[in-house]
Amino acid sequence: GAVVSQHPSWVICKSGTSVKIECRSLDFQATTMFWYRQFPKQSLMLMATSNEGSKATYEQGVEKDKFLINHASLTLSTLTVTSAHPEDSSFYICSAGGLAGDEQFFGPGTRLTVL
Amino acid sequence: GENVEQHPSTLSVQEGDSAVIKCTYSDSASNYFPWYKQELGKRPQLIIDIRSNVGEKKDQRIAVTLNKTAKHFSLHITETQPEDSAVYFCAASRNNDMRFGAGTRLTVKP
Numbered sequence: 001g002a003v004v005s006q007h008p009s010w011v012i013c014k015s016g017t018s019v020k021i022e023c024r025s026l027d028f029q030a031t032t033m034f035w036y037r038q039f040p041k042q043s044l045m046l047m048a049t050s051n052e053g054s055k056a057t058y059e060q061g062v063e064k065d066k067f068l069i070n071h072a073s074l075t076l077s078t079l080t081v082t083s084a085h086p087e088d089s090s091f092y093i094c095s096a097g098g099l100a101g102d103e104q105f106f107g108p109g110t111r112l113t114v115l
Numbered sequence: 116g117e118n119v120e121q122h123p124s125t126l127s128v129q130e131g132d133s134a135v136i137k138c139t140y141s142d143s144a145s146n147y148f149p150w151y152k153q154e155l156g157k158r159p160q161l162i163i164d165i166r167s168n169v170g171e172k173k174d175q176r177i178a179v180t181l182n183k184t185a186k187h188f189s190l191h192i193t194e195t196q197p198e199d200s201a202v203y204f205c206a207a208s209r210n211n212d213m214r215f216g217a218g219t220r221l222t223v224k225p
Contacts (some may be wrong), residue, residue, distance in 0.1 A: 032209045032211055034213070042217070042218075043204060043216065043217050043218050044159065044204065044215045045215075046212075046213070046214070049211070049212075091156075091160070093158060097211050101147055101166065102146070102147035102208040102209070102210070102211050102213060103147070103149070103161075103164070103181075104211075104213060106158040106159050106160075107158060108157070108158045109156070109157070111156070111160055
């Protein structure tokens with residue numbers, strides 16, 4: 001299957017700082033990338049959908065000025081958590097789509113801990 | 116928007132028994148239904164999927180059934196093994212808009 005990488009795999013930061021997470025599709029061109037957040041013992045919640053070269057579409061309740069998404073190329077999307085707070089601590093997972101049907105290929109996730 | 120409900124939230128079975136997880140969805144236009152297995156701290160792993168033009172699909176010990184009329188689909192795992200223990204998520208998708216169920220924690224006791 002298609003391979004999606006994510007970097008970093010974990011990050012610890014101080015409250016008030018910004019953190020950037022990268023998501024790359026390694027062996028295919030992803031026209032659409034998705035960002036999910038997963039709190040402990042909960043399901044994956046879609047945060048936003050991004051299409052290459054256009055602005056991301058955010059889900060209701062997700063602050064677009066706090067979670068900046070850039071999808072500058074068909075293989076790279078970035079999520080920047082700005083002015084992070086402890087409540088932003090979570091597991092962030094990206095996925096890439098654009099191949100057959102609605103199938104999505106998930107990255108390994110990034111564990112963010114905000115102190 | 117789409118709403119996916121999943122039951123049960125936890126399931127404990129004896130090794131060798133079968134496990135069944137059920138999901139319902141609300142959007143009749145959803146046409147892609149994947150099932151994922153997620154181990155702690157790892158990415159969701161696709162284990163089987165089904166599209167709306169098919170009623171059943173099987174892959175070795177894993178099978179999925181879809182009832183479009185009732186808007187529900189189920190995962191069946193036969194001859195369960197301890198390594199099947201994980202959290203399983205169903206999802207329903209339409210036009211790349213994928214929504215997940217709340218998850219089922221499956222424990223297979225040796």
